[in-house]
Amino acid sequence: xxxxxxxxxxxxxxxxxxxxxxxxxxxxxxxxxxxxxxxxxxxxxxxxxxxxxxxxxxxxxxxxxxxxxxxxxxxxxxxxxxxxxxxxxxxxxxxxxxxxxxxxxxxxxxxxxxx
Amino acid sequence: xxxxxxxxxxxxxxxxxxxxxxxxxxxxxxxxxxxxxxxxxxxxxxxxxxxxxxxxxxxxxxxxxxxxxxxxxxxxxxxxxxxxxxxxxxxxxxxxxxxxxxxxxxxxxxxx
Numbered sequence: 001x002x003x004x005x006x007x008x009x010x011x012x013x014x015x016x017x018x019x020x021x022x023x024x025x026x027x028x029x030x031x032x033x034x035x036x037x038x039x040x041x042x043x044x045x046x047x048x049x050x051x052x053x054x055x056x057x058x059x060x061x062x063x064x065x066x067x068x069x070x071x072x073x074x075x076x077x078x079x080x081x082x083x084x085x086x087x088x089x090x091x092x093x094x095x096x097x098x099x100x101x102x103x104x105x106x107x108x109x110x111x112x113x114x115x
Numbered sequence: 116x117x118x119x120x121x122x123x124x125x126x127x128x129x130x131x132x133x134x135x136x137x138x139x140x141x142x143x144x145x146x147x148x149x150x151x152x153x154x155x156x157x158x159x160x161x162x163x164x165x166x167x168x169x170x171x172x173x174x175x176x177x178x179x180x181x182x183x184x185x186x187x188x189x190x191x192x193x194x195x196x197x198x199x200x201x202x203x204x205x206x207x208x209x210x211x212x213x214x215x216x217x218x219x220x221x222x223x224x225x226x227x
Contacts, residue, residue: 036218043119043205043218044158090158101148101209101216102171105158 002027002093006106014114015083021076021109023065023091032094033074034103035065039087047089050074061085086113117141119219121206127225133194136222140187140208146170147189148216149181152203161204164189193224201226 003026013019025031032051036044048059055067065076074091088110092103120139128134140147148171149161160173164183181191187208193200203223207216 041220043207043220044216045218046215049215092158101146101163101207102160102173103158103216104160105150107157 002031002095002104004091004093004104004106006089006091006109008109009107010110010112012112012114013081016080019076019078019081019085019111021089021091021111023074023076023106024072025074025091025093026072027093027095030069033065033067034092034094035059035063035074035076036090036092036105037087038090038108044090047076081111081113083113083115086111119206119208119217121204121219121222123222124220125223125225127227128196129227130196130198132196133192134196134224136191136193136204136206136224138189138191138206138208138219140189140206141217144208144210144217145187146209146211146214147183147187148207148209149189149191150205150207151175152205152221153201158205161191196226198226200224 005024034049035047038044047063048057050057050067057065063078088108090108091106094103122137146165148163152158163171167183178194183189203221205221207218209216
């Protein structure tokens with residue numbers, strides 16, 4: 001069965017600093033990989049996704065993620081964090097040959113941004 | 116274009132009751148998925164409907180059921196509510212199988 005691990009429950013960064021959120025997945029083949037963001041009281045918004053091809057994926061709001069098969073990782077990065085980026089971030093995996101609707105989510109990383 | 120609309124926003128029920136949650140997807144979207152979000156278990160997939168047919172199902176007991184209507188609107192029903200069913204229930208819609216999910220703001224269910 002597929003699984004996702006987000007080792008960091010809570011991260012605090014200063015505004016303007018760089019950010020990296022870690023995500024490790026477990027899946028037998030090449031998975032579909034996603035990063036979603038959730039603001040308080042809101043649903044989830046897709047930041048970026050990886051299905052195949054270029055392992056460096058660009059997303060919205062200046063985020064990017066790199067798929068590393070050898071490390072089973074899909075870490076999310078942003079070069080300069082803004083205060084509005086404070087939210088909870090979820091990494092998710094979907095099965096190849098399946099749909100992008102049946103996802104297994106990690107437990108999330110809560111990002112706090114200090115001014 | 117209107118987003119995914121979930122009603123009601125908040126719901127309080129007592130153990131043993133049943134509840135029905137509603138989700139209106141984005142116009143033109145044919146796939147509707149449901150997720151349960153709790154602090155302890157995180158986000159867990161409940162089921163997905165596509166063109167009125169259940170296409171995928173998660174590992175939840177039979178007390179959790181759903182359906183989709185011809186206009187793609189979906190309902191989710193939980194019977195014989197338990198305290199552990201207290202959660203944020205999120206609905207998401209998409210146009211097709213590999214398209215991104217658009218999430219609603221959820222229905223916060225509290226079971227007393």
